[in-house]
Amino acid sequence: MSLLAPGLSLGVDVGGTKILALACDAEGASAASAQVPSPKGDVEDGGASLADAVCTAITSVAADLGVSAGDLPIGLGLPGMLSLDGVLAFAPNLRSASGSDLAALLAERLGPVVVTIANDADCAAVAEQRLGAGRGHDDLIMVTLGTGIGGGIIFGGQLLRGGNGFAGEIGHMVVDVDGPPCPCGAKGCWERYASGSAVGRMAREAAHAGRLSALVAARGGDAESVRGEDVTAAALSGDLEARVLMDEVGWWLARGIANLACVLDPTCVVIGGGLSEVTPLLIEPARAALPGLLEGGPRRQPILLVPAALGPNAGAIGAGLLARDAA
Amino acid sequence: MSLLAPGLSLGVDVGGTKILALACDAEGASAASAQVPSPKGDVEDGGASLADAVCTAITSVAADLGVSAGDLPIGLGLPGMLSLDGVLAFAPNLRSASGSDLAALLAERLGPVVVTIANDADCAAVAEQRLGAGRGHDDLIMVTLGTGIGGGIIFGGQLLRGGNGFAGEIGHMVVDVDGPPCPCGAKGCWERYASGSAVGRMAREAAHAGRLSALVAARGGDAESVRGEDVTAAALSGDLEARVLMDEVGWWLARGIANLACVLDPTCVVIGGGLSEVTPLLIEPARAALPGLLEGGPRRQPILLVPAALGPNAGAIGAGLLARDAA
Numbered sequence: 169m170s171l172l173a174p175g176l177s178l179g180v181d182v183g184g185t186k187i188l189a190l191a192c193d194a195e196g197a198s199a200a201s202a203q204v205p206s207p208k209g210d211v212e213d214g215g216a217s218l219a220d221a222v223c224t225a226i227t228s229v230a231a232d233l234g235v236s237a238g239d240l241p242i243g244l245g246l247p248g249m250l251s252l253d254g255v256l257a258f259a260p261n262l263r264s265a266s267g268s269d270l271a272a273l274l275a276e277r278l279g280p281v282v283v284t285i286a287n288d289a290d291c292a293a294v295a296e297q298r299l300g301a302g303r304g305h306d307d308l309i310m311v312t313l314g315t316g317i318g319g320g321i322i323f324g325g326q327l328l329r330g331g332n333g334f335a336g337e338i339g340h341m342v343v344d345v346d347g348p349p350c351p352c353g354a355k356g357c358w359e360r361y362a363s364g365s366a367v368g369r370m371a372r373e374a375a376h377a378g379r380l381s382a383l384v385a386a387r388g389g390d391a392e393s394v395r396g397e398d399v400t401a402a403a404l405s406g407d408l409e410a411r412v413l414m415d416e417v418g419w420w421l422a423r424g425i426a427n428l429a430c431v432l433d434p435t436c437v438v439i440g441g442g443l444s445e446v447t448p449l450l451i452e453p454a455r456a457a458l459p460g461l462l463e464g465g466p467r468r469q470p471i472l473l474v475p476a477a478l479g480p481n482a483g484a485i486g487a488g489l490l491a492r493d494a495a
Numbered sequence: 496m497s498l499l500a501p502g503l504s505l506g507v508d509v510g511g512t513k514i515l516a517l518a519c520d521a522e523g524a525s526a527a528s529a530q531v532p533s534p535k536g537d538v539e540d541g542g543a544s545l546a547d548a549v550c551t552a553i554t555s556v557a558a559d560l561g562v563s564a565g566d567l568p569i570g571l572g573l574p575g576m577l578s579l580d581g582v583l584a585f586a587p588n589l590r591s592a593s594g595s596d597l598a599a600l601l602a603e604r605l606g607p608v609v610v611t612i613a614n615d616a617d618c619a620a621v622a623e624q625r626l627g628a629g630r631g632h633d634d635l636i637m638v639t640l641g642t643g644i645g646g647g648i649i650f651g652g653q654l655l656r657g658g659n660g661f662a663g664e665i666g667h668m669v670v671d672v673d674g675p676p677c678p679c680g681a682k683g684c685w686e687r688y689a690s691g692s693a694v695g696r697m698a699r700e701a702a703h704a705g706r707l708s709a710l711v712a713a714r715g716g717d718a719e720s721v722r723g724e725d726v727t728a729a730a731l732s733g734d735l736e737a738r739v740l741m742d743e744v745g746w747w748l749a750r751g752i753a754n755l756a757c758v759l760d761p762t763c764v765v766i767g768g769g770l771s772e773v774t775p776l777l778i779e780p781a782r783a784a785l786p787g788l789l790e791g792g793p794r795r796q797p798i799l800l801v802p803a804a805l806g807p808n809a810g811a812i813g814a815g816l817l818a819r820d821a822a
Binding site for chain 2: 249257258305306307319321323324326328329330331332333334335336337338339340341342343344345346352353354356423426427428430431432433434435436460461463464465467468469
């Protein structure tokens with residue numbers, strides 16, 4: 169590591185709408201950061217537009233620190249299925265970069281750089297396990313609730329990446345084979361029941377079934393137009409019908425966690441992702457339901473179910489930590 | 496390790512009906528073995544009757560080798576949820592020994608012995624991964640089909656035991672929340688669809704629905720009396736209706752494996768357990784269905800889906816290997 173930026177690494181978190189680059193130390197303290205919009209468009213361009221945007225963010229942070237990009241180990245968190253050699257094999261939310269090798273593309277643009285690439289939920293899991301809500305737990309699952317559900321799995325203190333690097337796609341566990349269709353092609357995936365898009369779907373269904381009366385009235389009686397955001401806002405301000413729906417989503421959150429617990433037996437599950445504002449409303453019913461959904465529930469140690477602590481920076485911090493590990 | 500039995504360890508596999516003890520070398524070659532019936536009864540006796548039976552099997556093998564039990568590292572595979580300190584926390588198929596510490600009970604009976612305790616499916620997974628059908632795969636799941644479904648998970652070449660030792664209870668992943676009730680208390684657990692008892696249930700349902708005509712006729716028209724064994728025997732002898740039902744069970748086998756693959760991304764899944772005779776009938780449809788059930792299926796490396804290679808000795812061999820590791 170360069171003497172120009174001692175003890176720092178640079179983590180980049182690529183989201184669907186924005187890219188956050190952040191230089192931090194081993195404790196996650198930020199020395200500089202930059203944010204740029206994610207490239208638009210579904211047209212595959214081999215990752216060129218994404219690499220350009222990531223470079224803009226990286227060079228901005230490096231300039232702030234008075235170093236060059238090559239002076240810092242760089243970690244890059246990407247949404248999608250990453251093969252172990254860092255190729256973005258499948259990225260439904262980042263189609264333009266599908267199949268690309270971002271480390272190579274960054275080296276073309278920045279000169280010699282050391283880039284560590286990981287799945288974004290894996291990055292968040294590492295950050296929360298070492299510095300956040302999961303501190304002290306070696307056997308932990310990070311569940312990120314957003315449009316879908318992402319996951320990062322840490323066992324024995326190590327990130328579990330799987331045989332091809334694709335582990336942690338926990339949102340696509342099927343929990344109801346006859347359930348609603350998922351863009352992945354299956355039916356009844358967990359993320360159809362416990363994610364941002366799940367709240368939207370369940371809100372419409374509830375509205376059509378005569379529930380959520382205040383929200384339907386606010387939409388001029390048009391049940392179809394009730395949105396997930398309406399429900400989360402109403403639940404946060406105490407609307408009872410909206411709260412009941414969030415309780416249902418929380419039950420489904422617990423159902424999926426119980427499935428994961430059967431398989432993996434974590435001691436801690438951290439809930440993060442873009443739904444953070446409503447996470448407390450989901451965690452409370454999920455905590456209540458979970459023991460009853462676990463095989464041998466009463467004889468087990470309770471699983472610690474907690475909201476993420478590092479906020480929207482978790483992914484970038486974790487990417488930085490992984491870059492540090494690899495350096 | 497004693498010079499009296501150089502290179503050998505003693506593995507014991509405790510099943511619902513019998514206990515197999517086997518002295519083997521690092522390659523799984525058996526030097527001596529003994530089998531005794533499992534103790535009957537659901538009455539909790541603190542593990543005394545089980546420990547007695549295990550001791551009988553162990554001392555028989557040791558006597559065959561002309562050594563004493565304390566001369567061999569002993570591995571004990573038990574059906575149930577084992578805490579990391581070796582206590583049998585929850586064992587629905589071995590209630591008499593629930594809550595017991597078998598290592599302590601064996602030491603009381605045998606004098607100073609070194610006993611390694613593990614879940615039986617974990618033992619089978621270790622054996623198949625090192626010496627059997629999963630050789631060469633560091634990221635592997637063993638699925639044991641019997642009355643229910645058991646599992647052993649190996650990642651990075653290491654057994655994944657979980658935070659409390661309870662990992663691998665894969666049969667209790669819920670795949671259909673409105674499905675048939677499971678003795679564990681949940682509904683629609685995977686093992687309700689892809690196990691010996693699942694074949695029985697699905698056979699009765701099919702018979703009541705007017706299917707499996709030859710089998711119903713053989714039972715004098717009594718649909719309710721059609722058994723899983725009837726279906727497996729008929730399928731093995733080519734009965735087409737029975738084959739179709741086994742294809743359905745095979746689809747469910749693939750459904751659960753796809754769930755596990757989302758979470759863990761194994762390169763190999765080994766199918767073992769008591770249904771071994773019909774495993775080929777299940778693996779064939781499962782192999783056909785699996786790629787279509789995986790997120791990003793066509794872009795992934797195919798998962799090797801293979802029958803276990805070590806037969807009914809796998810559990811005892813694996814227990815022996817784990818004892819060797821710990822010695």
